[in-house]
Amino acid sequence: xxxxxxxxxxxxxxxxxxxxxxxxxxxxxxxxxxxxxxxxxxxxxxxxxxxxxxxxxxxxxxxxxxxxxxxxxxxxxxxxxxxxxxxxxxxxxxxxxxxxxxxxxxxx
Numbered sequence: 574x575x576x577x578x579x580x581x582x583x584x585x586x587x588x589x590x591x592x593x594x595x596x597x598x599x600x601x602x603x604x605x606x607x608x609x610x611x612x613x614x615x616x617x618x619x620x621x622x623x624x625x626x627x628x629x630x631x632x633x634x635x636x637x638x639x640x641x642x643x644x645x646x647x648x649x650x651x652x653x654x655x656x657x658x659x660x661x662x663x664x665x666x667x668x669x670x671x672x673x674x675x676x677x678x679x680x681x
Contacts, residue, residue, distance in 0.1 A: 576677065577659070580670045585616040588669045595676050596625065616666045626668045629675065633664055646671040648678035 580588065592615045615622045626633070632645040642664035648655040655678040661667035 577670065577674065580673055581659075581661075585614070585666065588666065588673070589613055589615050591673050592622075592625070592669050595673065615669050616663065619665060622665045622668050625672060629672060631668055631671060633668070636660060642667055644668045644671045646675045648675040650679050650681050 574582075580591075583591075593613050613621050615625075626644075629646060634643055634645075636643050639660055641660045641662050643658055643660045644664060644667040645656070645658045648657065655675075657671050657674045657678065659667040659670045659674075661670075
């Protein structure tokens with residue numbers, strides 16, 4: 574199972590936690606009161622995820638053929654560019670996965 578498949582297999586709470594940790598620049602294994610009580614719902618709440626998606630210049634479009642949203646992102650690690658795209662019925666969940674994969678690609 575590759576990293577993308579691992580992230581797609583996570584439930585919303587797991588993805589929310591990873592995005593929160595990336596945003597706050599804290600260790601992935603830390604959990605604070607806001608994420609513990611579900612105050613951030615990046616996978617389902619546009620008010621939580623869209624400011625991050627806009628800041629990171631993610632592209633969102635509807636795919637008529639596959640009948641799903643596709644989110645595109647680019648990651649720069651100083652040497653190369655990695656293009657990432659994820660298709661999903663939930664565009665906010667797709668954006669979360671793209672953001673996590675972008676951050677990991679930037680750190681390679």
